[in-house]
Amino acid sequence: MTELLEEQRESWGTRGGFVLAAVGSAVGLGNLWRFPYELYDHGGGAFLIPYIIAVFVIGVPMLILEFSMGHFTQRAAPNAFARSHKRLEFVGWWSIILGFVIITFYAVILAYCFSFLWFSIKGIVTGGELPWAGEGLTGVENAKSFFNNTYLGKIDGPSLGNIRWNIFWPLVVTWVVMYLCIFRGVKLVGKIVWLTVPLPWLMLLILTVRGLTLEGSIEGLAYYLNPDWSELTKATTWRFAFGQAFFSLSLAFGGVMITYASFLHRKSDLNNNAAIIGLADFGTSFVAGLAVFATLGGMAFVTRQAGHPVAVQNVAEGGPALAFIAFPYALAQLPYSAWFSFVFFFALATLGIDSGFSITESVLAAITDKTGWRRCVVLPVISIVGLAIGMVYITQGGLNWLGVVGDFIDGTWGIAFLGLLECITIGWLWRVDVLRRHANERSDWKLGKWWDYLIRIFTPVILCSLFFWSLFDDLTREEGFLRSPDGDWILPNCVGLSVMILVPIAAVLVSCARGRGDLERRNSSEMNLQAKGQFGGTIALVLAGASAVLIMVLFRFAVEGRHERLLLCASLPLPAAAVIIGNHLLNRHNKSDTRASRLARWGGMLGTIDIGGFIALCLVYSTSKESEHAAHPPQEQLSTVSYVILGAVSLLIICGLGWCFYRALSAANEDAGIQHPDEVGDEEQETDA
Numbered sequence: 001m002t003e004l005l006e007e008q009r010e011s012w013g014t015r016g017g018f019v020l021a022a023v024g025s026a027v028g029l030g031n032l033w034r035f036p037y038e039l040y041d042h043g044g045g046a047f048l049i050p051y052i053i054a055v056f057v058i059g060v061p062m063l064i065l066e067f068s069m070g071h072f073t074q075r076a077a078p079n080a081f082a083r084s085h086k087r088l089e090f091v092g093w094w095s096i097i098l099g100f101v102i103i104t105f106y107a108v109i110l111a112y113c114f115s116f117l118w119f120s121i122k123g124i125v126t127g128g129e130l131p132w133a134g135e136g137l138t139g140v141e142n143a144k145s146f147f148n149n150t151y152l153g154k155i156d157g158p159s160l161g162n163i164r165w166n167i168f169w170p171l172v173v174t175w176v177v178m179y180l181c182i183f184r185g186v187k188l189v190g191k192i193v194w195l196t197v198p199l200p201w202l203m204l205l206i207l208t209v210r211g212l213t214l215e216g217s218i219e220g221l222a223y224y225l226n227p228d229w230s231e232l233t234k235a236t237t238w239r240f241a242f243g244q245a246f247f248s249l250s251l252a253f254g255g256v257m258i259t260y261a262s263f264l265h266r267k268s269d270l271n272n273n274a275a276i277i278g279l280a281d282f283g284t285s286f287v288a289g290l291a292v293f294a295t296l297g298g299m300a301f302v303t304r305q306a307g308h309p310v311a312v313q314n315v316a317e318g319g320p321a322l323a324f325i326a327f328p329y330a331l332a333q334l335p336y337s338a339w340f341s342f343v344f345f346f347a348l349a350t351l352g353i354d355s356g357f358s359i360t361e362s363v364l365a366a367i368t369d370k371t372g373w374r375r376c377v378v379l380p381v382i383s384i385v386g387l388a389i390g391m392v393y394i395t396q397g398g399l400n401w402l403g404v405v406g407d408f409i410d411g412t413w414g415i416a417f418l419g420l421l422e423c424i425t426i427g428w429l430w431r432v433d434v435l436r437r438h439a440n441e442r443s444d445w446k447l448g449k450w451w452d453y454l455i456r457i458f459t460p461v462i463l464c465s466l467f468f469w470s471l472f473d474d475l476t477r478e479e480g481f482l483r484s485p486d487g488d489w490i491l492p493n494c495v496g497l498s499v500m501i502l503v504p505i506a507a508v509l510v511s512c513a514r515g516r517g518d519l520e521r522r523n524s525s526e527m528n529l530q531a532k533g534q535f536g537g538t539i540a541l542v543l544a545g546a547s548a549v550l551i552m553v554l555f556r557f558a559v560e561g562r563h564e565r566l567l568l569c570a571s572l573p574l575p576a577a578a579v580i581i582g583n584h585l586l587n588r589h590n591k592s593d594t595r596a597s598r599l600a601r602w603g604g605m606l607g608t609i610d611i612g613g614f615i616a617l618c619l620v621y622s623t624s625k626e627s628e629h630a631a632h633p634p635q636e637q638l639s640t641v642s643y644v645i646l647g648a649v650s651l652l653i654i655c656g657l658g659w660c661f662y663r664a665l666s667a668a669n670e671d672a673g674i675q676h677p678d679e680v681g682d683e684e685q686e687t688d689a
Contacts, residue, residue: 018260022273028248033323036293043228052282053462058419064271066258072438075262076092077095078369084426091422092511112323114349120342130331132147138308140310140329154399158491163394203347212294216301249277258362259362286653370510416466428601436451464611468617547578568618572611
C-alpha cells in the first residue's frame with residue numbers, strides 16, 4: 001500500500017468551509033430544475049425509492065470512498081488512482097475529462113440563469129412587468145416563445161445555426177465569475193461558499209413558503225408526490241434515479257470530491273462530513289420540488305379564477321424548460337412577480353456557480369499535479385478552452401445538442417458506469433480496508449467491515465444490473481437506438497455515444513504521458529509481498545469466465561425475445577462461487593505477510609460483474625412482457641400515501657442531520673483530534689516557536 005504522504009498541501013480554512021464547499025458542489029442546478037421533474041415524470045413519490053437507494057446505500061458510501069482517497073493521497077483524482085495502482089491513473093483522467101465535458105455545457109445553463117436574472121431586475125425597475133408575462137394558455141405560449149424564439153432563436157434538427165450573441169456575453173460573465181472564485185486557491189473558495197451556499201437556501205425557503213401558502217398549492221403537490229408504483233418496473237425510472245443521484249452528489253465525474261478532500265487538514269473528519277453532504281443534497285432537492293410544484297399548483301388555481309385555466313401538466317416540462325418556461329410563467333401569475341422571479345433565478349445562479357467552479361477546480365488540480373505548471377497559467381487556459389467549446393451550445397441549435405450530450409453523461413452510459421469502474425477497481429485491486437481504517441481514525445463515527453463489502457461487491461452489482469438493464473432497454477426500443485426502424489442513422493445518439501467512447505480513449509492517452517510534475521511512484525510494501533492463492537484464483541477466474549459466456553448468450557436470447565429460464569437459473573452459482581473464492585483469498589492474505597494473486601482479484605471482479613448481469617437478465621425477463629401502463633388520472637388532492645411519504649422523508653432528513661451534528665459535537669467535546677476550526681495556522685506557530 002502506498003505510504004501516506006507526509007507533505008501537507010494548501011488546506012481549507014475551516015471544517016465548515018469544506019462542508020459548505022462540498023455541499024455547494026453537490027447542490028446545483030439539477031436539484032432545482034431536474035430532480036422535481038424527474039420525480040414527477042417517473043412515478044411521483046414512487047421515484048423516491050430508487051433515489052433513496054441511490055443516495056444513501058450507494059451515494060454516501062461512495063462519497064466516503066472518494067473523500068478517503070483524496071485525503072489519503074493528498075492529490076487530485078488521476079494521481080490518487082495512480083497511487084492505488086500504477087495502471088489505474090486512466091480512471092482518474094476519465095473522471096476529469098468527463099467533468100470537463102460537463103462544465104462546457106453546465107456553464108451555458110448558468111449563462112441562461114444570469115440572463116433571466118437580468119430580465120427580472122429589469123422587470124423590477126420597470127414596475128414589475130416580466131417580458132414573458134401573459135394569462136392562461138396565451139401566457140404559456142408567451143413563455144415558450146420568449147425562451148425558444150426571442151432568447152434562443154431555437155431551430156430544430158441537428159443543424160447548429162448562428163451564434164446567439166445575447167447568450168455569449170452572459171457565458172463570458174459565467175466563466176469570469178468561476179475564475180474569480182478559485183484563482184486564489186481553496187482558502188478563498190472556503191470563504192466564498194459561506195455566502196454562495198446559505199443564500200440560495202434562504203431564497204429557496206422563501207419560494208417554498210410562498211408556494212405552500214398559495215391557494216391551490218395542494219393540487220401541484222399531488223402531481224409531485226402521489227405515487228405511481230408501476231413506474232418502478234421500468235428501466236428508465238432506475239436509470240434516471242441513479243444518474244440524478246450521481247450527478248447531484250458530484251460522484252465519479254470531475255474528481256470533485258477527491259480533489260476537495262485532498263485539501264483537507266490531516267485531522268479532518270471524513271465519514272460524518274459525507275453523511276451531512278448527502279442529507280443536505282437530498283433535502284435541498286426534495287424541498288425544491290415542494291417549492292416548484294406548490295407554485296405550479298397556485299398558478300393553476302389563479303388561471304382558473306381568471307377564466308384562463310391552465311393545468312399543472314400543461315406547463316410541467318423537463319430539463320431547462322422547467323426552469324426557463326414553466327416556473328417563470330407560474331411566477332408571472334403571482335403578485336410582485338418580478339421580485340419572486342429575481343429570488344428564483346438568484347437562487348438558481350448561486351446554486352449553479354458553486355457546482356461550476358468545483359468542477360473547474362478539480363480539472364485545474366489534476367493538470368497542475370500532472371504537469372507541475374502554475375495555477376495562474378493553467379486556469380486561464382481552461383477557462384478560454386471551456387468558453388470556446390461552449391460556443392457550440394449557444395448557437396440556435398445548441399440546446400438540442402446540450403440535451404443529447406447531457407443525457408448520455410448523466411445516465412448509465414456516463415457517470416453511473418464510471419462509478420462502477422471506480423468501485424470495482426478500488427475494491428478488488430486496492431486495499432479498500434486501508435481506506436476504511438484511514439477514514440475511521442479521523443471521523444466522528446466509524447465504518448464497519450460491511451463498508452468493504454459494499455464497495456467491493458454490493459455497489460458494483462447494483463450498478464452493473466442497472467447498466468445491463470438500461471443497455472437492453474436501449475437495444476430493444478421500438479424507435480431504435482443508433483438506427484431508426486427505417487435504417488437511418490439517429491445522429492444525436494451516435495454523437496452522444498461517440499463522446500462516451502472518446503473520453504476513456506483520451507484518458508488512457510493522457511495517463512500514458514509523463515508529466516514534469518509527476519510524483520515518484522513508489523512501489524507499495526504490499527506489491528513486494530509474495531503472491532498467494534494462484535490455484536484458488538485460477539478456479540475463480542475460470543468460473544467467472546464461464547459465467548460471462550453464459551450470460552452473454554442469455555443476453556442475446558433476451559434481445560431476440562427468447563427466455564431461457566433454465567439456463568438463467570444455472571448461471572448464478574458460477575459467479576457467486578467466483579466472488580466467494582476471490583473475496584476469501586483477498587481477506588485471508590490481507591491479514592498475513594502475503595498478498596492475494598492477480599487471478600483471485602480478477603476472478604472476483606469478473607464474478608461481481610457477472611452477478612450484476614444475472615440480476616439484469618432477471619429484471620429483463622420479469623418486465624419484458626409488461627405492457628405500457630396507462631398514466632394515472634390526475635388527482636387534485638394528496639393521497640394518504642403521499643402524506644406518509646412527505647412525513648417519512650422529512651423525518652429522515654431532520655433526524656439524519658440531527659444525528660450527524662450530534663456526533664460532530666460529541667467528538668468535539670471529547671477532544672478527539674478531529675479538525676473543526678482551522679488548526680493549521682496554530683500548529684505552524686507552535687512549530688516555529
